[in-house]
Amino acid sequence: MARPKSDDKRNALLLAAEQVFAQRGLAAAPTSAISKQAGVAEGTLFTYFRTKDELVNALYRSIKLDLADALMSRFPRQGPVRDRLEYLWNAFVDWGVANPQRLNVLDQLSVADTVSDESKAVGYEPFAEIETLAQTSIKTGVLQAYPVEFVAASMKALAETTMAFMTAYPAEATRYRKVGFEVFWNGVTGNTKS
Known part of the structure; x- marks a missing residue:
């Protein structure tokens, strides 16, 4: 009978992958280094993730959901667009300053061919409300x-x-933090002070 899988081991493997990807880069990170960092046998990694690609996708989802929680859990759904975008700005900047390793790895994973369309969809879903806000704000002239993709990339x-x-x-x-938001806001609203 197979032993039940442990959430602690799975989480240790995800954290180890994050650490190794941050140090070596995604392409140069063998599963043996991830297993060693997690303090488990390499075979144990494959008990939890059948392939490195599966591990990469699980890590991508984990980081995106952590970021979504940081940005969206207290997102103001009413109020002026500026205040709502400034809330997102501050939440993202706070998360990034507190989690530089996660941000580094998320940047790598966001352009990785191994992240599936399904994982990208799961990672995008919690942020759909932000895109809707941006589209509505464009339609109303705010x-x-x-x-929208350019605005999001510029903000990031x-x-x-x-x-x-x-x-x-x-x-x-x-x-x-304040100056950065002002530069962003002035750029996307066309407010120029000359």
């Missing part, structure tokens, strides 16, 4: 009529720049 890039400055200059972290 935001410029830029492609500027937020990651902000995170880097907040980490490098912790005494100025509050200022950089």
Whole structure:
């Protein structure tokens, strides 16, 4: 009779994969290194994940759901668009500063060919409300009529720049968080102060 699987071992393997991917990169991370980092035999990894690709997809889903919880659990569903986007900005920046390794690995996984369309759909679903907000805000003229994907990518890039400055200059972290959002908001609304 096979032993029941342990959530603790599964979670240890996911954390080990995150650590190894952050250190070595996704392509250069053998399953043996992940097993060693988790403190289990390599065969144990394959008891929980049939392939490295399955492990990659499970990790992608885990990180995306953690990020969704950080952004969406207290997301204000009413109120001015600016306030709602600033809430998302602050939640994302806080999560990224607190979880630099997870952010690094999520960036790698987001462009990995091994992440399935199904995993991408699962990872996207909790954020659908944000896309709807952006589309509605464009239709009503609150935001410029830029492609939503471009706005999202711009927000992410500027937020990651902000995170880097907040980490490098912790005494100025509050200022950089605010300045970063102002630059983003002015860019997507067309507000230019000359």
